[in-house]
Amino acid sequence: MEIEKTKPVRKDLLIFGTPLIEEDDISEVVECLRSRWISTGPRVASFEKTFVDYIGTRHSVALSSCSAALHLSMLAAGISRGDEVITTPMTFAATTNAILHVGAKPVYVDVEKDTMNIDPDLIKKAITPNTKAILPVHFAGRPCKMDHIMEIAKQKDLLVIEDAAHAIGAKYKDKKIGSFGDMGCFSFYVTKNIVTAEGGMLTTNNEKYANKVRLYSSHGINKNAWQRERDNDFKPYEILFPGFKYNMTDIQASLGISQMKKLDRYFERRKQIWKRYNEAFDGLPVTIPIPEEKNTVHARHIYTILLNPEHLKINRYEFMKALLRENIGTSIHYISLHLHKYYKEIFGFKDFDFPHSTHISERTITIPFSARLTDEDVEDVIKAVTKVINYYKK
Numbered sequence: 001m002e003i004e005k006t007k008p009v010r011k012d013l014l015i016f017g018t019p020l021i022e023e024d025d026i027s028e029v030v031e032c033l034r035s036r037w038i039s040t041g042p043r044v045a046s047f048e049k050t051f052v053d054y055i056g057t058r059h060s061v062a063l064s065s066c067s068a069a070l071h072l073s074m075l076a077a078g079i080s081r082g083d084e085v086i087t088t089p090m091t092f093a094a095t096t097n098a099i100l101h102v103g104a105k106p107v108y109v110d111v112e113k114d115t116m117n118i119d120p121d122l123i124k125k126a127i128t129p130n131t132k133a134i135l136p137v138h139f140a141g142r143p144c145k146m147d148h149i150m151e152i153a154k155q156k157d158l159l160v161i162e163d164a165a166h167a168i169g170a171k172y173k174d175k176k177i178g179s180f181g182d183m184g185c186f187s188f189y190v191t192k193n194i195v196t197a198e199g200g201m202l203t204t205n206n207e208k209y210a211n212k213v214r215l216y217s218s219h220g221i222n223k224n225a226w227q228r229e230r231d232n233d234f235k236p237y238e239i240l241f242p243g244f245k246y247n248m249t250d251i252q253a254s255l256g257i258s259q260m261k262k263l264d265r266y267f268e269r270r271k272q273i274w275k276r277y278n279e280a281f282d283g284l285p286v287t288i289p290i291p292e293e294k295n296t297v298h299a300r301h302i303y304t305i306l307l308n309p310e311h312l313k314i315n316r317y318e319f320m321k322a323l324l325r326e327n328i329g330t331s332i333h334y335i336s337l338h339l340h341k342y343y344k345e346i347f348g349f350k351d352f353d354f355p356h357s358t359h360i361s362e363r364t365i366t367i368p369f370s371a372r373l374t375d376e377d378v379e380d381v382i383k384a385v386t387k388v389i390n391y392y393k394k
């Protein structure tokens with residue numbers, strides 16, 4: 001029978017990254033609203049404290065997004081026009097845009113084909129006298145080879161800023177991701193491992209960076225409203241330099257504090273689903289994520305499979321459409337940035353530059369994966385993927 005005439009695997013649409021919001025999360029937010037202190041205040045301070053305890057850095061600054069954290073990390077590090085930052089194109093636009101927003105130049109190096117993370121050997125070759133920093137992305141929550149990266153940075157006197165948007169809870173040799181570099185940037189966007197709707201956190205051991213980022217997040221004003229409220233004697237605030245409006249609100253932080261308590265439980269659930277997918281897809285003509293490296297913890301943010309075009313009669317987009325007909329939503333992480341119009345035009349990239357990133361870009365799909373999925377949801381995804389592959393395989 002034609003696949004279009006079969007009964008879809010599911011009745012309702014399962015989207016790829018649904019957040020898990022529970023009653024106690026909702027209560028925390030309601031309590032914040034009732035407190036009437038809804039912008040940056042005590043809950044933001046408490047979320048920052050929780051985060052510092054969890055990641056193990058000395059400081060953290062809650063911000064409106066990880067994009068904001070990446071942008072301010074560049075400013076705090078003093079990166080500007082004429083400087084170069086080494087990163088990969090296998091990431092979200094935010095990573096590269098942060099570099100562009102301070103007038104610096106992103107210098108791409110390719111990822112490793114199997115880990116999809118920055119290849120340390122290629123970093124060395126990309127260093128020039130203008131290089132100021134390395135910006136590794138812990139793809140899907142898999143830790144980059146931090147020993148190698150930190151060693152290169154030390155030898156060449158470069159900063160390291162980690163894009164840890166996928167990687168809350170990830171570890172490299174017993175140390176949390178986001179605590180290796182000079183600064184780490186986390187995201188609590190709706191699809192991420194923990195959510196505040198929109199939100200981000202910058203982690204650092206360097207007090208100067210923390211202070212700078214805090215100032216930059218509130219227009220360069222040296223005291224926020226909550227601090228002013230608590231001051232006994234009135235002192236006017238001062239504007240030290242023109243900053244941005246990148247602060248996190250207490251509403252967001254109330255959700256963040258509540259979600260932090262569930263991080264371990266969510267991670268256990270992610271591990272179960274990950275394992276089930278690995279078993280189920282093992283025999284199919286798709287490439288599944290390689291196992292996590294020894295002495296590391298993979299945060300399991302997204303589950304991606306690479307389709308094998310030699311074995312399928314349809315292309316990737318037709319495959320995604322076929323899954324959607326089964327009511328399984330998918331996404332793509334990522335179309336390599338060097339293939340996107342803007343970056344291609346300004347930097348003159350060719351499609352065949354960064355062959356591993358290109359290879360992944362052309363084949364990858366992200367299937368539903370979140371702590372919210374029930375066992376039935378997981379089996380539906382497996383059934384649908386298997387059904388579509390079997391129907392369209394060559």
Ligand SMILES: *Cc1c(COP(=O)(O)O)cnc(C)c1O
Nearest residue numbers: 065066067092094165187188189
């Ligand atoms: C989500 C994401 C970001 C940006 O996070 P926001 O909080 O949405 O600004 C940055 N880098 C990567 C790799 C991401 O996945």
